[in-house]
Amino acid sequence: MILSRILRLAxxxxxxxxxxxxxxxxxTPTDATAPAPRPQAAATSDDYDExxxxxxxxxxxxxxxxDLALDFDARTISGTATYTLDWRDDTATALVLDTRDLTIExxxxxxxxxxxxxxxxxxxxxxxxxxxxxxxxxxERNTRIRVAYRTSPAASGLQWLxxxxxxxxxxxxxxxxxxxxxxxxxxxxxxxPRVRYxxxxxxxxxxxxxxLMSADNDPAAARDGDYxxxxxxxxxxxxxxxxxxxxxxxxxxxxxxxxxEPTMVDRAVAEFEDTEKMIATTESLYGPYRWERYDxxxxxxxxxxxxxxxPRLSFITPTVIVGDKSLVSLIAHELAHSWSGNLVTxxxxxxxxxxxxxxxxxxxxxxxxxxxxxxxxxxxxxSRNGLKAEIxxxxxxxxxxxxxxGVVKDPDDSLSAVSYDKGAWxxxxxxxxxxxxxxxxxxxxxxxxxxFQSIPTARFxxxxxxxxxxxxxxxxxxxxxxxxxxxxxxxxxxxxVLSRNFGVVDSARLGWLGSGTVPPAAITDDWSTxxxxxxxxxxxxxxxxxxxxxxxxxxxxxxTPNGEIAQRWYPLVVRSGYLQAYPAIADxxxxxxxxxxxxxxxxxxxxxxxxxxxAKEQLEAARPGYHPITTGSVxxxxxxxxxxxxxxxxxxxxxxxxxxxxxxxxxxxxxxxGSSDAAEEAPAIPAADGDPTRxxxxxx
Ligand code: BES
Ligand code: ZN
Numbered sequence: 001m002i003l004s005r006i007l008r009l010a011x012x013x014x015x016x017x018x019x020x021x022x023x024x025x026x027x028t029p030t031d032a033t034a035p036a037p038r039p040q041a042a043a044t045s046d047d048y049d050e051x052x053x054x055x056x057x058x059x060x061x062x063x064x065x066x067d068l069a070l071d072f073d074a075r076t077i078s079g080t081a082t083y084t085l086d087w088r089d090d091t092a093t094a095l096v097l098d099t100r101d102l103t104i105e106x107x108x109x110x111x112x113x114x115x116x117x118x119x120x121x122x123x124x125x126x127x128x129x130x131x132x133x134x135x136x137x138x139x140e141r142n143t144r145i146r147v148a149y150r151t152s153p154a155a156s157g158l159q160w161l162x163x164x165x166x167x168x169x170x171x172x173x174x175x176x177x178x179x180x181x182x183x184x185x186x187x188x189x190x191x192x193p194r195v196r197y198x199x200x201x202x203x204x205x206x207x208x209x210x211x212l213m214s215a216d217n218d219p220a221a222a223r224d225g226d227y228x229x230x231x232x233x234x235x236x237x238x239x240x241x242x243x244x245x246x247x248x249x250x251x252x253x254x255x256x257x258x259x260x261e262p263t264m265v266d267r268a269v270a271e272f273e274d275t276e277k278m279i280a281t282t283e284s285l286y287g288p289y290r291w292e293r294y295d296x297x298x299x300x301x302x303x304x305x306x307x308x309x310x311p312r313l314s315f316i317t318p319t320v321i322v323g324d325k326s327l328v329s330l331i332a333h334e335l336a337h338s339w340s341g342n343l344v345t346x347x348x349x350x351x352x353x354x355x356x357x358x359x360x361x362x363x364x365x366x367x368x369x370x371x372x373x374x375x376x377x378x379x380x381x382x383s384r385n386g387l388k389a390e391i392x393x394x395x396x397x398x399x400x401x402x403x404x405x406g407v408v409k410d411p412d413d414s415l416s417a418v419s420y421d422k423g424a425w426x427x428x429x430x431x432x433x434x435x436x437x438x439x440x441x442x443x444x445x446x447x448x449x450x451x452f453q454s455i456p457t458a459r460f461x462x463x464x465x466x467x468x469x470x471x472x473x474x475x476x477x478x479x480x481x482x483x484x485x486x487x488x489x490x491x492x493x494x495x496x497v498l499s500r501n502f503g504v505v506d507s508a509r510l511g512w513l514g515s516g517t518v519p520p521a522a523i524t525d526d527w528s529t530x531x532x533x534x535x536x537x538x539x540x541x542x543x544x545x546x547x548x549x550x551x552x553x554x555x556x557x558x559x560t561p562n563g564e565i566a567q568r569w570y571p572l573v574v575r576s577g578y579l580q581a582y583p584a585i586a587d588x589x590x591x592x593x594x595x596x597x598x599x600x601x602x603x604x605x606x607x608x609x610x611x612x613x614x615a616k617e618q619l620e621a622a623r624p625g626y627h628p629i630t631t632g633s634v635x636x637x638x639x640x641x642x643x644x645x646x647x648x649x650x651x652x653x654x655x656x657x658x659x660x661x662x663x664x665x666x667x668x669x670x671x672x673x674g675s676s677d678a679a680e681e682a683p684a685i686p687a688a689d690g691d692p693t694r695x696x697x698x699x700x
Contacts, residue, residue, distance in 0.1 A: 035127035046456035047194055047347035051181050051411050053133035054190035058092035059085050059141075061190050066201040070211070070244055072172045075160040077242075078150035081187055087141045095138055095145055098184035098191035099123065100131030101152035109142035116146060129410060131184050147188050157182025159627045161300055166245060167261040171208055173245035175299055175315065177308060177629060179238040180349060180411035189237045193454050194347045196234035203227045205244050212259060212297060214241035214310035219249040219257060219295075231311065233291060234452050236345050241310035243297055252276055255289075260298035264318065268298045271321045272328060274370055278335050281369045282362065286339050286444045290451070294335065302593035304629040306330050309337030309359075317594050319563040326529040327564065329367050329379055336362035344450040349411035351457045353401045356415075357423010358443075364424060377499045378530040380424075384497070385537060387421040391489065394418070399488035401426060402457035412629065425494055426484045432495045433475045434468060442467055457485060505534045513540075518554045529564050536568035542576040549580070559584045563597040571604035574611060582614070590622040593630040602634055606641035615641075 039050050061083045068079035085095065104123055108116040120137040138145060151158065161173040176186060184191040203211050207225035215229035250269045251257040253276035258268045275296065279289055295313050298321070307330050308315040314334035320327035340358030360383070368376035391399055397407050398416065401423055408414050431439040446463060461481070469476060483491050505527070508519035527535075532555075543551075552558050557569040558581045566588050573581045589598045602618075605611035619626075619634050626634070 033125045035130075036124040036133035038127065038130060046458045047454070048405065049192040049194055049348035050405055051130060051349055051408075052098050052190065052192035052194075053096055053130065054098060054192050054195065055092075055096050056088075056190055056192065056195045058089040059087045059095055060195050061197045062086045064187075064189070064197050064199040066187065066199065066203070068201065068203045070174065070203065070205040070209070072160065072174065072206065072209075075153035075158075075174075076151050077155075077158070077186055080146050080148045081189075082144060082146040084144055085142070093137065093139050093141060095136045096190075097134040097136070097147075097188040098131055098181070099134045099149075099188045100126070100157075100182070100185040101155060102132075102134075102185070102188060103150045103152070104134060104188065105148040105150070107136045107148075108146045109138050109140060110144040110146070111140070111142070119145065130181070134188055149188055151186050154628065155182075155185040156628050156632075157185040159302060161245075161302065161625070165302070165625050166300060167263045168246050171246035173243075173300060175243040175245075175297075175303070176241050177304060177315070177627070178240050179308060180414065181238070182629075183237040183240045186242075187237075187240060189240070191237045192348065193236035193238060193345050196236055196345075196452065196454060198234055199229075199231045199240070201227075201229045201242075203229070203242070208246070209244045210247040210259075211242065211244045212247060212313060213243075214239055214313055217259070217293070217295065217313060219251070233311070235311055235342065236454060239309070239311050239342060241308070241313065241315065243299070243315070247297070249295075255279070255292065256294045256296075258296050258298065259313070264298050264321075267321055267323075268296065268316075268318075271323070271325055272296060272331055274325070274328060275331055275335070277370055278332055278366050281366055282335060282339065285365060285369075285440055286362070286447050289338060290343060291338055294338065296331065301591060302625055302627050302630070304593050304595050304627040306594060306596060307334040309334045309341055311338070311342050319592060319594055319597060322529065322562050324528070329363055332366035332370075333359055333363040336366065339447050343447055343452060345454040347454040347456045349408045349414045350403045350405060351455075352408070352411075352414045353419040353423035354455065354457060354460060356419040357401065357421075358427065360420045360424035361427040364428075374499065374501055375528075375530070377497050378501060378528075378534070380428075380497045381499050381502055382530060382533055382537070383417070383421045384425065387417040387425075388490075390417040391422075396488035400486050402485045422484075422490065425490065428495055429484065429491075429493060430464075430468065430476065434472055438472065439468075461485070499534075501531055502534050505531050506538060509535055509538050516550075518550060524555070529562060532562075532565050533568060536565070536572065539572060541572075543572065545576070545578055548573060548576055548578045552581075559587075563588075563592060563594065567597045567600055570601040574601060574604035575607075586614075586618055586621075589618045590625075593625075593627045595630055595633050598630075599633060599637070602637055606637055607643055608647040609643045609645070610647075612638065612641050612643045 036053060039053060063084040065082040066079065068077050070077055083095070104121065107119040107121040109119045111117050122135045124133040124135070126132050136145060136147070153160070157176050157178050159175055159177075163170055163172045166173050176182075181191055183189055199215070201213055201215065203213070205211050205225050205227070208223070209225065210223050211227045213229045214235070215231040217229070221227065246261055247259045248262050248265055249257055249259050250265045252269060252273060256275045256279060258265055258272060260268050275294070279294055283289055291312050293312050296316050297313050298316050298318050301318055303315065303317045306317050306320065314331070316330065316334070320330045336359045337355070340362055341355035344354070346352055346354040364376050364380060367379060394416070397404060399418055401418065434442070445467060446460070449463065450459070464481065465478070469478060469481065480491065480493060504523065508523055512518055557565060558573070560566050560569065570581065570585050570588060574585070585601060589601055592598055602615050605615040616638060619631070619638065623631060
């Protein structure tokens with residue numbers, strides 16, 4: 001009590017000091033070069049967000065109105081953001097926003113009678129992780145505040161692609177990726193999932209460009225360079241999204257469809273034709289879809305993720321369009337977020353499993369309902385094998401589902417298998433103990449109860465205590481629940497999943513390793529992506545060149561357009577020194593930006609000196625077309641690499657450059673690497689080369 005009074009007094013004194021300082025100055029930005037101190041986790045508050053400077057307990061954004069212009073030449077977005085505010089604390093007189101690399105031109109507050117008056121503001125120095133804290137003084141606690149700003153061409157949440165890097169080659173493209181904390185690089189915001197607001201936007205662009213947002217996109221809108229959007233449901237900032245390019249629409253059903261570049265749209269509609277069935281299935285399990293339309297936007301291959309659940313418009317990598325619908329669980333996943341994540345949202349990154357674990361569980365239920373139990377089981381086995389391998393490399397505190405404050409350093413790295421696969425496993429455990437009917441009803445109730453709210457794990461625990469543990473006593477103890485949530489490892493009570501099909505795959509692999517006779521087409525012809533993935537994942541760490549080339553001749557792995565296969569094949573090839581595959585490896589890592597697919601190959605490469613040189617060369621060639629998030633991950637890996645001295649494979653042979661190597665280009669591939677010639681001439685992210693959307697040979 002006494003302590004909290006002292007804290008309040010201290011806060012008041014600080015506010016008075018700030019207000020006095022503000023009065024003395026003109027309403028211009030002060031030059032602050034030091035970053036604001038990082039927010040400290042308050043031990044008492046479960047939903048405290050250490051990755052935002054915002055202070056939503058004092059004042060929160062209720063509605064955001066954007067008026068923006070896209071400039072493809074300057075690679076900037078500029079305009080105004082107008083906030084309607086809910087002043088929650090009687091003593092608050094400042095609005096604190098998150099920004100990263102934004103130029104803030106002015107801040108204004110709306111006075112009586114609708115006139116706008118300048119407000120004093122201060123932009124703190126840049127913190128590498130969190131960006132720059134923007135503090136706007138509003139002694140009159142204006143209901144509406146407006147900020148005029150422009151983005152940097154290097155905004156971490158935007159990618160600008162030249163026309164030559166698109167499928168159609170005629171129109172430039174841009175898109176956002178706001179999760180985890182990149183929305184602040186294109187809109188000044190309270191960039192924390194604790195805050196939910198409605199938004200509207202007016203966006204201008206060149207007339208031949210179609211603009212879409214995570215809002216009410218109209219499939220029939222005229223393409224004229226002037227667009228308006230409205231998102232009437234409250235969303236957290238990481239779900240802000242925008243994309244612009246030569247985008248056309250084709251329907252899948254009355255409420256679902258695909259936006260894509262013209263040459264891609266038919267293939268995408270065919271691959272994702274089950275989307276309406278997925279929506280209907282999820283509704284029958286967990287209640288109505290609450291966002292009206294559900295459309296998919298197919299992005300260029302540089303998109304750094306598989307998918308992003310932007311409300312009403314999931315952003316999707318083209319690498320899952322493989323011709324046989326074998327990778328559509330990604331759509332099930334992003335759709336599932338319409339319940340788990342977008343409707344009920346984790347209040348900070350440390351509770352990320354509430355989004356991703358619930359979603360991975362719901363995804364598997366959708367897959368089971370549409371494609372059968374065997375397919376769902378195969379997917380669970382693959383993801384759990386991945387989880388088991390990953391968990392071994394993690395510290396004990398990272399292995400908890402609900403991690404303690406301070407454990408998640410960079411929330412972009414919170415994409416760990418723990419939140420996804422241990423999270424889904426925990427829910428499957430609860431389903432098994434309580435029975436499917438009871439557990440489905442529980443989840444439906446949970447989504448209803450917390451709809452449009454952002455919550456920490458503790459709120460889920462209270463709800464589960466009341467609606468599961470207390471309601472059906474004797475099935476799960478509080479200790480079991482807490483072991484799953486707060487302890488490392490996988491509890492012994494975890495249900496085991498086996499796949500019949502994978503039994504066949506295991507025998508085929510063992511047979512080949514023993515006898516040298518490759519599994520016959522009569523067996524492998526029916527294999528889907530999941531079986532090939534399992535086949536590859538069960539192979540030894542390295543194989544002989546003869547073994548690799550035998551597999552390659554039989555199944556054509558090198559050069560596969562299926563990224564899930566490539567993700568497993570190329571690291572094996574690199575570890576084994578199978579040099580024939582290097583041109584295809586270069587094509588693969590340059591042509592795709594989806595981190596999950598390419599990082600394992602980069603990881604294998606940087607383990608040797610020659611591989612590290614080759615990796616650096618690929619990064620330089622790909623850099624102009626890579627997304628800032630992908631560039632950051634690859635740079636970090638290369639900077640931290642510790643290749644064994646004089647290690648591994650022979651120097652990469654000359655002429656592996658897929659971009660028409662010139663005879664005098666041998667140096668480019670030398671073990672020392674890094675020729676700038678090679679970097680200049682290589683087509684970064686070649687949309688047509690190594691097209692990940694071509695149907696796969698051999699059913700892969
Ligand atoms: N919301 C995530 C992507 C994300 C998470 C971006 C955390 C930034 C920080 C998205 O729904 C996702 O999980 N994508 C996965 C899909 C996969 C698990 C089916 C991906 O991109 O691989
Ligand atoms: Zn997800």
